[in-house]
Amino acid sequence: MNIYIYHAKQCDPKRCTALKMGRLGYAKILTNPKRLPRNAILLNPYAEKTVSFEDRDIIEKNGVMALDCSWKQAEQVFKKTNSKTQRSLPFLVAGNPVNYGKPCKLTTLEATIATLYIADYKEESYKLLNGFKWAHTFIELNKKLLDYYCGKTSEEIIEFQKELLKDVK
Template sequence: MLLQNYCSNLKIYVYRISEDYYKASTAVKLYKLKVATRVGDPRKLRGKFIVLDPFSQKVISKDDISYNLNGILVVDRSWNKILEKGGEVFPFKFGVRRRLPIFIASNPINYGIAYKLSSAEALAAALIILGCIERAKEILSYFKWGENFFSLNSKLIIDYVKASNEKDVLEIEEEFIKDIQGR
């Protein structure tokens, strides 16, 4: 029951850096549907929150629940621009920075590519790891390809849900990478 309350109270924030096609942005769709809140200046957010940062050294895990988090912030920007700029998601230094472990993208632009998730997929992945499966399903239910995310990542999702800490998540990620490299 406590996890259910935690999950339903967890706020979803979007900080949009307009580098990609507005109409194709999954984050834009989420805040238009009022599933997420768009923020103009993330430094003004109150409380503790996770910033999804694909270049963070630490991976998101259930350990992060102990921070008594108020929400999750996704930075909506172009993967190509991030890579051009050497991996800087955005210059602000605040929030609890976490990267996601390996997931396979189901969005039409990066279908089948590991780690290259849309903003909606990234939020859903973070929620899955924190144990908020229903919130993750809700977020992806707004996209035609959303259900496919769960199919492509079914084994990973089962394992990540069981993971109780960062060490477990990293072991699952490492094992999955070894499996796909061994094929």
């Protein structure tokens, strides 16, 4: 499973899940966004289509890309990558110590775990838990949602998410 992470060196390296994923051999860390592979799934919270089971073949052949940079820089990086397959993640709750319980405040690790799980690469997603003391919490907090999203199309996930969040303002 190829996992690529663009790292902009804008965070505390001691707490950075992306850098630790690189050290553990789970991901290839890149510092030039133009070197990110064009055909991999790029996780983009602004993408209209969400990660789904439909993305399995792309993930298997080309991998997953995540960005580890400030949100102020993110939109510029999305444009620089030339990625043709950008996907958002559906509603999930953070399990990391910094943003525990906050909706959609996921670490790079959590986003990658969610992507693999939703695309039905559950075994690979569980392997990413090794080396992170708190990572199992993310799966525990989101187990029902992840299980629901797994095997669904992007349209089905988006419709479910709209229903789930319709009363939230």
